Amino acid sequence: MQLAPSMLRLINEFSKLPTIGPKTAQRLAFYILKTSKNEVSRLSDSLLEVKEKVKYCQICFNISEEDVCPICKDTRRDSSLICVVEQPFDVIVIEKLATYKGLYHVLLGNISPLEGVGPEELKIKELLERLKGKEAKEVIIATNSDVQGETTAIYLHKLIQPLRIYVSRIAYGIPVGGNLEYTDEVTLTKAIEGRRAM
Amino acid sequence: MQLAPSMLRLINEFSKLPTIGPKTAQRLAFYILKTSKNEVSRLSDSLLEVKEKVKYCQICFNISEEDVCPICKDTRRDSSLICVVEQPFDVIVIEKLATYKGLYHVLLGNISPLEGVGPEELKIKELLERLKGKEAKEVIIATNSDVQGETTAIYLHKLIQPLRIYVSRIAYGIPVGGNLEYTDEVTLTKAIEGRRAM
Numbered sequence: 231m232q233l234a235p236s237m238l239r240l241i242n243e244f245s246k247l248p249t250i251g252p253k254t255a256q257r258l259a260f261y262i263l264k265t266s267k268n269e270v271s272r273l274s275d276s277l278l279e280v281k282e283k284v285k286y287c288q289i290c291f292n293i294s295e296e297d298v299c300p301i302c303k304d305t306r307r308d309s310s311l312i313c314v315v316e317q318p319f320d321v322i323v324i325e326k327l328a329t330y331k332g333l334y335h336v337l338l339g340n341i342s343p344l345e346g347v348g349p350e351e352l353k354i355k356e357l358l359e360r361l362k363g364k365e366a367k368e369v370i371i372a373t374n375s376d377v378q379g380e381t382t383a384i385y386l387h388k389l390i391q392p393l394r395i396y397v398s399r400i401a402y403g404i405p406v407g408g409n410l411e412y413t414d415e416v417t418l419t420k421a422i423e424g425r426r427a428m
Numbered sequence: 429m430q431l432a433p434s435m436l437r438l439i440n441e442f443s444k445l446p447t448i449g450p451k452t453a454q455r456l457a458f459y460i461l462k463t464s465k466n467e468v469s470r471l472s473d474s475l476l477e478v479k480e481k482v483k484y485c486q487i488c489f490n491i492s493e494e495d496v497c498p499i500c501k502d503t504r505r506d507s508s509l510i511c512v513v514e515q516p517f518d519v520i521v522i523e524k525l526a527t528y529k530g531l532y533h534v535l536l537g538n539i540s541p542l543e544g545v546g547p548e549e550l551k552i553k554e555l556l557e558r559l560k561g562k563e564a565k566e567v568i569i570a571t572n573s574d575v576q577g578e579t580t581a582i583y584l585h586k587l588i589q590p591l592r593i594y595v596s597r598i599a600y601g602i603p604v605g606g607n608l609e610y611t612d613e614v615t616l617t618k619a620i621e622g623r624r625a626m
Binding site: 258271 | 434
């Protein structure tokens with residue numbers, strides 16, 4: 231394969247991105263080749279701009295271009311309710327529902343001994359400070375339902391309980407529209423455990 | 429959804445790329461956020477570098493960083509054989525086989541009246557010049573087997589035949605390992621038409 235070295239470099243850079251395999255990387259590089267220089271500059275600038283401008287909110291550690299993010303600033307939101315998530319991306323997922331009106335706290339990770347990530351690497355200390363000082367009445371733990379997310383949830387529960395704040399965990403169960411037949415055993419067990427009166 | 433404006437811009441730029449839907453664009457943007465500034469600069473630079481350095485080979489219109497591409501320069505290749513393809517990407521696909529030892533000619537598109545692309549937009553004039561001046565004995569037309577690729581192939585065949593050069597078309601048929609049962613009717617018809625003595 232005789233390919234221009236700069237193309238090979240671009241393909242290589244693209245393949246480092248998540249969900250981009252070698253074939254897609256190639257396709258993207260050829261797309262860049264065909265695209266106007268202006269368009270490509272816009273993408274290239276956006277990449278650098280994000281690295282320059284985006285920081286973490288000083289209160290909740292969601293991403294923000296200001297010191298305090300628009301969600302934390304919004305006085306119409308219910309500050310007695312704090313939803314704890316692993317990543318800034320999770321905030322977007324929940325915000326899209328447009329049904330949650332409380333605040334957030336982003337841990338920026340999960341407890342993962344295998345990857346050498348302990349509680350001190352996460353924004354847990356900051357969460358506890360926040361809970362001590364403020365009017366929080368409930369903390370909803372919305373970490374993922376994998377091993378690391380669960381570990382993190384249990385750890386947080388132990389820490390927060392002594393503060394006399396109600397700690398809840400988002401529900402496990404069958405997805406809406408889901409079929410019992412195709413539900414894995416662990417989920418089904420959790421769904422039965424978590425049953426509610428009709 | 430309250431998201432930093434620079435993140436929204438990056439997500440928007442990513443979604444313009446082929447095969448990147450809105451969800452992947454979001455995921456990529458968050459990946460960029462987590463990636464070191466050095467890494468991001470490398471991607472950003474590669475994008476611009478490709479636009480600056482890569483041009484088309486003056487002979488075959490494959491992409492190249494030099495005026496004449498390494499394939500055209502390679503004297504060990506069989507210059508009596510020219511394989512005509514639609515896009516530079518197709519050259520890579522064929523080169524990967526490592527079995528074809530002739531030269532290429534890239535049309536940079538196909539004849540597509542619906543999109544307003546006529547023969548004069550493609551590198552067809554340049555192909556004919558090349559065939560007249562040189563020792564070419566066979567032209568293999570390897571355009572795609574869709575309507576535009578077929579139209580282009582038929583058009584080229586008509587133009588090249590008077591030059592007393594052998595014009596061939598890559599074979600249609602059942603893919604190797606393919607099953608008759610799952611082959612579409614058009615392909616199967618072509619496969620029977622194109623049958624060869626065993």
